[in-house]
Amino acid sequence: MGCVLTVNVAVVRTDAWTGRQGRSGIDKRPVEGPVHVGRVGLRGDTICDLTFHGGVDRAVYVFAHEDFSWWSSLLDRDIPPGGFGENLTSVGMDVTGARIGEIWAVGSAVVQVTAPRTPCRVFAGFWDVPDLVARFSRRGTPGAYLRVLTVGEVAAGDPVTVLHRPDHGITVGQVFRAVMTDPDELPALGGITDLLPEDIRHRVQRRLARSAASTGG
Template sequence: MPVVLSLNVAQKTVPADHARAGATGIDKRPVDGPLRISPAGPKGTAGSGVEGDSIADWSAHGGEYQAVYGYAREDLDWWQSELDVPLHNGQFGENLTTQGIDHTTALVGEQWRIGTALLEVSGPRIPCRTFAEFLGQRGWVKRFTQQGRPGAYFRVLEAGLAGPGDEITVVHRPDHDVTVELYLRAVTTESALLPRLLAAGDSVPPEVVELVHKRSAVDH
């Protein structure tokens, strides 16, 4: 049975020289739940959809299509073995550390019921310098991208309460093949895949749809 192992938030942002905003909320730690999960406003105008979670750079994180970030404990364990360092729940900046469900093969637009909240898969996490500096790993952006275990961002379709131990139920799977992994490849290393993202409709953020159209215009 897929479950939430931990619900993680950054109680506050902390200064970070390497972060574009001069601070970061990546250091998320497990908290006692449940907490309220709510829809977020447009990117740049809103932070996290998780109650009590701090985000520093709203231009890059948070907002409707990045209201919640999830990562599988199974993938954390894989990285733990690869890096030979302990990785606690929340170490990758995820709000939800899960067990028993694969984020990489999830479809964009797939809907997960967690507690009383309804979340929709909206895309992969794209690694940045702040992530690399936080982990202290040289070449991390390239390595994380190549391995294709990005975790999944979610938008919130129905507000509700979610917490550790809550079952995760997939209540809808859309009729297309746009996985989180394909999305990651399309926007990082294989731009020829970008047009395929349009099959996911409005589950894809508007700025990514715009990127697809710009790329198509250049190609033609």
Template sequence: MGAFVESVNTGRVRPVPWGSLKRSAIDKRATDARVRVGPYGLDGDEIADLEHHGGLDKAVYAYAAEDLEAWSVEIGRELRAGEFGENLTTRGVDVTGARLGERWRIGTTVLEVCSVRIPCRVFAGFVDQERWVRRFTERGVPGAYLRVIESGELGTGDAVEVTDVPEHRVTVGVMFRALTTERALLPSLLEAPAVAEEARLKAERYVAAAR
């Protein structure tokens, strides 16, 4: 079987003991229903921290089931779909190797890879692992944020069809390293027209400061 969505996950805002807001919707749960997807994400999926999550460039978060399984081995317990706060748990998709601007047709939607997940205190608290932010960063498999190019519906079992692949080589993995451990890679983000606006501005500031 080719690439497909193994699970569609949504969450509601709930009180949490971590972070400054003390509330989060990171606890995503699988749904068997087909879900409507609009410019700002999945119907029924709430966002607590609008400063750092959500918006057009972070409308949908995808994480590979294969990467969840690798983490399960390291952590020593099974990680369920949605446990990393992802909306789409994919199977057969090289999420880390996806290029910025790559487009995926899923159901009647078209989604575009444009950003990456940066680990935070809420994520660390939810996973409940020591040195989690550092470990997640060192592993370098952050998952991808997707913007919605065409609204529609999607559901568990839908194929993930890659319809457009840009010619540049700026991948999700490269972007993550540029924003975390290898700032010298920041200029490369400017090679990807579809890169999220926040990251593009960081790259432009880096280039300007280096002149």
């Protein structure tokens, strides 16, 4: 399928753009050698805002290196691996086209695709691009969060192998559109709510409840 280009962990920042938390782990940088992948993330990484990042359902963030060039051209600057705040920079993979619930072997770890990354003001501040959230939403290549099913180790160069691909066909990109730009697509996610993080699952359920109420169902 593809492989890991780099494994990245946080350098904690306390810049003004870090917002109410006052610190952020969005600045990820490549590290050498194998890194332990636990249930809630990579050893040596730091997640400062656990409301929207991290936890079991968003333990690891992967972003495709193929999408770097578009952003580099748009902003006329180099973006190094880890520049999107990702733990794993992949190559040779269609991360946006991965299906929710897809299971991958990465190094000696086994992970499951759970959700797209949604942009925030801290991300915009980190890049110093005020309208980054809108640009990122329009671009629609958000990268994917992963749930760790089997702990293990991962290193640069490790292959990524698809062990299971669900039949439902709902991709990371489709969930991103439903959450960020087209909420009318939320009901289509009703059949996979058990695979989604709790916050997105509740959003889908609320939308389904409103739809049922409006039709008298």
